[in-house]
Amino acid sequence: MDLKMGTQLAEGKTKRILEVADRPGLVYLASKDAITAHNGIRKGQMEGKGVVATTTCAVVFKYLTAVGIRTAFVEQAAPDTLLCRRCDMVPIEWVTRRVATGSFLKRNPGVKEGYRFSPPKLELFFKDDTKGDPQWSEEQVLAAAFCCAGRAIGPDELRLMGKTTVAVFSVLERLWSSLGVALVDMKIEFGVDKETGEILVADVIDNDSWRLWPAGDKRLMKDKQTFRDAVDVTPEVMRDLKKNYEWVAEQLVGFNMSRHHQAVIIMGSPSDADHCAKIRQHLSHLGVSAAVRVSSAHKGTEETLRIVAEYEGTGEPVVFIAVAGRSNGLGPVLSGNTAFPVINCPPTPTVDSDVFSSLRTPSGLGCSTVLYPEAAALAAAACFALSDPTLWSRLAVRRLANWAKLSAADAAQRAAAE
Numbered sequence: 001m002d003l004k005m006g007t008q009l010a011e012g013k014t015k016r017i018l019e020v021a022d023r024p025g026l027v028y029l030a031s032k033d034a035i036t037a038h039n040g041i042r043k044g045q046m047e048g049k050g051v052v053a054t055t056t057c058a059v060v061f062k063y064l065t066a067v068g069i070r071t072a073f074v075e076q077a078a079p080d081t082l083l084c085r086r087c088d089m090v091p092i093e094w095v096t097r098r099v100a101t102g103s104f105l106k107r108n109p110g111v112k113e114g115y116r117f118s119p120p121k122l123e124l125f126f127k128d129d130t131k132g133d134p135q136w137s138e139e140q141v142l143a144a145a146f147c148c149a150g151r152a153i154g155p156d157e158l159r160l161m162g163k164t165t166v167a168v169f170s171v172l173e174r175l176w177s178s179l180g181v182a183l184v185d186m187k188i189e190f191g192v193d194k195e196t197g198e199i200l201v202a203d204v205i206d207n208d209s210w211r212l213w214p215a216g217d218k219r220l221m222k223d224k225q226t227f228r229d230a231v232d233v234t235p236e237v238m239r240d241l242k243k244n245y246e247w248v249a250e251q252l253v254g255f256n257m258s259r260h261h262q263a264v265i266i267m268g269s270p271s272d273a274d275h276c277a278k279i280r281q282h283l284s285h286l287g288v289s290a291a292v293r294v295s296s297a298h299k300g301t302e303e304t305l306r307i308v309a310e311y312e313g314t315g316e317p318v319v320f321i322a323v324a325g326r327s328n329g330l331g332p333v334l335s336g337n338t339a340f341p342v343i344n345c346p347p348t349p350t351v352d353s354d355v356f357s358s359l360r361t362p363s364g365l366g367c368s369t370v371l372y373p374e375a376a377a378l379a380a381a382a383c384f385a386l387s388d389p390t391l392w393s394r395l396a397v398r399r400l401a402n403w404a405k406l407s408a409a410d411a412a413q414r415a416a417a418e
């Protein structure tokens, strides 16, 4: 891809920001080979760091985008350059911690290293190198009355950024956990899109942004901390560090986002096809593939069991969704003949349908019952999400999006009343 680099807008410790010719809404983030610590007091050069950091960041932001987080990332434009939405940056570092370590222990004497925060601990730091990035309370951020790209940073904006920070942490924590690595803490930044006014996760997230402890063991750390801690930055220290940065990028590049699983929607009668189509559509929005079958457990028991065996034979996780209205024999028969989860979702109640036939199951059966197509899809997705970090994250971000929608509607009501 041809880079159309325009004027340099800013140069920080680790990257340069450049305009993109003829695209005023976009910027290039060109990573340098610099590595810094202790607010720039310790400086080093790591050949190839710009490329490895950009690779890491591109995978992280693609992943966040795929699970529904709004970010400034557009694409990786060159090995060491990202193409991003041009933002007016909020000068705050948003830090989330799962495990107490590092500066938290110094600021909170008495807390033992290893203390686990549940929910993750959120801390804010004002970006000011001259003052060593002081910790700020939310009240201080409000008092600063930042206005970015014409958008005042008030309580609503603050809450949105706080909740998004914790969501981003949870999403990346799951990803790393599936690779056997503990995400201990993490820093992100936000910007306001210059063109749309939307609040976006911006700047970068790379191996300088977090602490990573494989198997939760601090001694195995893979992040920048060894550079901060080293008494002398010897060539050996730098060599090991580079290996760690490359290891982190390789893990992320090799991460398999898509897991195989399938929801199998079985209807007792073809007259329930519309209801099943709705379930399938909700599943598809969540990124879950589904098969739709017709089989009556009353009239074609053998065929029903053959269908169960067919999906059990795929070797992949399956959730059965039983759609039967009048007398639901289907769900309980499935449940009694497979160890996979069975969710009953009888079609919209009519005089003819009997929800209780789904609820009153024989002893020894554990199928559940929901009434709405969306609920069936979400319940099935939650089953798969137990072993699928990407799907789990999509569900988590969906909750954040629901909250953000309500919060925006509330803000609109308040504005209308003024």
Ligand SMILES: Nc1ncnc2c1ncn2[C@@H]1O[C@H](COP(=O)(O)OP(=O)(O)O)[C@@H](O)[C@H]1O
Pocket: 010, 011, 012, 013, 014, 015, 016, 017, 027, 029, 072, 084, 085, 086, 087, 088, 089, 191, 202, 203, 204
């Ligand atoms: N999407 C973006 N749009 C505009 N500016 C950005 C964007 N992402 C990052 N920046 C800004 O780029 C500058 C350079 O980054 P960096 O080298 O990390 O600086 P610093 O040393 O101040 O952290 C910072 O001022 C950062 O806020």
Ligand SMILES: [Mg+2]
Pocket: 012, 013, 014
């Ligand atoms: Mg920075």
